[in-house]
Amino acid sequence: MSEDTVAPAELERSDIERFSDERFTGDNVAIVTGGASGIGRATAIVLAENGVTTVATDVDEDGLEGTVEKGEELGVEGEIHALPGDLTDDAEMAAVVEEAAELGDIRFLANIAGIQHIDAIEDFPMDTYDVMHQVMLRGPLYLSKLCLPHMEEAGGGVIGNMASVHGHYVTRDKVAYNMMKFGIRGLTRSIAAEGEGQNRSFSISTGYVKTPLVMNQIEDTAESRGITEREVVEDVMLGQARTKEMMEPVEVGNLFAFGFSQNARHLNGNDLLWDGGYTHTYE
Structure with a gap:
């Protein structure tokens, strides 16, 4: 995958946090x-x-x-x-x-x-x-x-x-x-x-979170503005944020x-x- 594109959300079992709770x-x-x-x-x-x-x-x-x-x-x-x-x-x-x-x-x-x-x-x-x-x-x-x-x-x-x-x-x-x-x-x-x-x-x-709705918006915005998907995320969506990655x-x-x-x-x-x-x- 190109560094200019944004990887879709992945869910692996190792990503899940376990909490000790009797309930x-x-x-x-x-x-x-x-x-x-x-x-x-x-x-x-x-x-x-x-x-x-x-x-x-x-x-x-x-x-x-x-x-x-x-x-x-x-x-x-x-x-x-x-x-x-x-x-x-x-x-x-x-x-x-x-x-x-x-x-x-x-x-x-x-x-x-x-x-x-x-x-x-x-x-x-x-x-x-x-x-x-x-x-x-x-x-x-x-x-x-x-x-x-x-x-x-x-x-x-x-x-x-x-x-x-x-x-x-x-x-x-x-x-x-x-x-x-x-x-x-x-x-x-x-x-x-x-x-x-x-x-x-x-x-x-x-x-912004990597939901299907948001991911579709990234592709459409990149095409309409003539910029990369990565630029959409970092400059358009997360321009005011300090962390330049969307949440999973x-x-x-x-x-x-x-x-x-x-x-x-x-x-x-x-x-x-x-x-x-x-x-x-x-x-």
């Missing part, structure tokens, strides 16, 4: 949204390798099967179950939680699913906004509402939410995405405020596993800003 067993269940690809797939596999029975949910049924197959290929310790579900449909989300509860005690929820749309505010299609709101904010709230009673019954649990650098500052033409990421941090703090110390919450904010999805999955573990018992309502110096450093 990381097959009797306990984690639900992971967006589990068909990217960060969701990596997180499901990381949690399964840590011994947790993992439910991957998504509207992409083929992608979910790919997640299960990848886990089997790596030989992860725990089980991965594919339960298709639409975050815009309350009945489907309730069914996913009900089926997950039959597999064990629901202890962990990773709200990861997300979509993107680029447009100026005056041109932004409101039907697209509505879908983004349902998938990225209302869906996580509803799933949290459904899962919290199970967590309380089990003796406590943790909800992790996928935020972004766009939950700290905004860029133009991403009004809905910006709003959702600021909002998910509000949900995170609200869960912590009502958790009575028994149920924790945290969010993770990253810059498995690195984000490892952060979710850390946040769910007892190592992070004082992480409650907080955000893990893992952005390579993107938001707090200047030239």
